[in-house]
Amino acid sequence: MSQQRLVFCSTIADSIVAELENKPSTSIFILTDSQSKTFCLPLLQQSETLKNAHVIEVPAGDGSKDVNTLVSIWQYLSENGATRKSLMINLGGGMITDLGGFAASTFKRGMNYVNVPTTLLAMVDAAVGGKTGINFNGLKNEVGVINPAKSVLIDTNFLRTLDMQNLLSGYAEMIKHALISSESELKNIFELDFAQLDYEKLNQLVQSSIYIKEAIVTEDPQEEGVRKALNLGHTIGHAFESYSYQMNKPALHGYAVAWGLMCELFLSYKKLGFPKETLIKVARFVKENYGHFYISCDDYDALYELMLHDKKNTIANCINFSLLSNVGVLSLNQHIDKETIFESLDFFQEMMGM
Numbered sequence: 001m002s003q004q005r006l007v008f009c010s011t012i013a014d015s016i017v018a019e020l021e022n023k024p025s026t027s028i029f030i031l032t033d034s035q036s037k038t039f040c041l042p043l044l045q046q047s048e049t050l051k052n053a054h055v056i057e058v059p060a061g062d063g064s065k066d067v068n069t070l071v072s073i074w075q076y077l078s079e080n081g082a083t084r085k086s087l088m089i090n091l092g093g094g095m096i097t098d099l100g101g102f103a104a105s106t107f108k109r110g111m112n113y114v115n116v117p118t119t120l121l122a123m124v125d126a127a128v129g130g131k132t133g134i135n136f137n138g139l140k141n142e143v144g145v146i147n148p149a150k151s152v153l154i155d156t157n158f159l160r161t162l163d164m165q166n167l168l169s170g171y172a173e174m175i176k177h178a179l180i181s182s183e184s185e186l187k188n189i190f191e192l193d194f195a196q197l198d199y200e201k202l203n204q205l206v207q208s209s210i211y212i213k214e215a216i217v218t219e220d221p222q223e224e225g226v227r228k229a230l231n232l233g234h235t236i237g238h239a240f241e242s243y244s245y246q247m248n249k250p251a252l253h254g255y256a257v258a259w260g261l262m263c264e265l266f267l268s269y270k271k272l273g274f275p276k277e278t279l280i281k282v283a284r285f286v287k288e289n290y291g292h293f294y295i296s297c298d299d300y301d302a303l304y305e306l307m308l309h310d311k312k313n314t315i316a317n318c319i320n321f322s323l324l325s326n327v328g329v330l331s332l333n334q335h336i337d338k339e340t341i342f343e344s345l346d347f348f349q350e351m352m353g354m
């Protein structure tokens, strides 16, 4: 699989011009949603080169990551002279990079695309690694391809207009990256103070977080081995996320992942001897920054049922976890019994003080 170029920018308008010089294209299409059009497109279009680019706008929100919106993008490309030599620039959060990456990968059997992520989650996760796709038939990311962007341009200045909830949502993936990487990365993660956000410090943390993900996906682009480490926190996290929707109290993905990390580090402690003091430290950080998700023992069976249906399970009735025996020390394909999973939910409740 060809590798994507990572470009860390101080001014996106200058960096995009330099980037486009290496990618001669017949025409340029910028995909945005209503929010990224308002907050981010003006910064990108400070470059003369993009003043005349086509702009395709879709409504903000994950509802647009669907087949109807995909068809409308194909339609626009088709009616506005896009060719295999055209270029798509995906300017937005993970919804846009997933949707636009898939539209570009399939139009005329594939045109080049560049990601310009504008949310923290998209910078450190969605825009890097080549997974693209749409939700279908009520299922998340049901249809898609793995096809990396030619380049990913990271400018953390975009984060200045992002709300705190979306910042925290992306930060959960950074906690995960630090946990699968090293003690020193984790130490840095705990040092960021969301009450007085230091954007310079955040910029440095974003860069190292992206390098952690990039190294993993380069080693294992098709998720046959080490890439499964990126699922840490996501088995129980996805169950919390789906359950929050069932309960009509929708939680952002990263919040569910943060809560999932608490539970899965408990499983790591219980089964693999992951250090207790690190478990407690992460749990406290999550509680302080992400708040509560109210569950009781009556909810355990429903949560367990959701875990059983996780896409990552390969053996029927067996829940597959990516766990850690220490910070940076992975143990993949761990099958954990129901009783221990319930214990992790007890731990979650205790830590949350419920």
Ligand SMILES: NC(=O)c1ccc[n+]([C@@H]2O[C@H](COP(=O)([O-])OP(=O)(O)OC[C@H]3O[C@@H](n4cnc5c(N)ncnc54)[C@H](O)[C@@H]3O)[C@@H](O)[C@H]2O)c1
Pocket: 033, 034, 035, 036, 039, 040, 060, 061, 062, 065, 092, 093, 094, 095, 096, 098, 118, 119, 120, 121, 122, 125, 126, 127, 128, 129, 130, 131, 132, 140, 141, 158, 159, 160, 161, 162, 163, 166, 169
């Ligand atoms: N492909 C992958 O590997 C991967 C990994 C993780 C998540 N994802 C996908 O990413 C999506 C979630 O991404 P997300 O959290 O970025 O959500 P999102 O793209 O919906 O963005 C969240 C909100 O922030 C707004 N926004 C974007 N940039 C902004 C800015 N700079 N200032 C103010 N508002 C801004 C958006 O318009 C939206 O309303 C999901 O669809 C998920 O499945 C994909």
Ligand SMILES: [Zn+2]
Pocket: 125, 173, 234, 253, 257
């Ligand atoms: Zn995630």
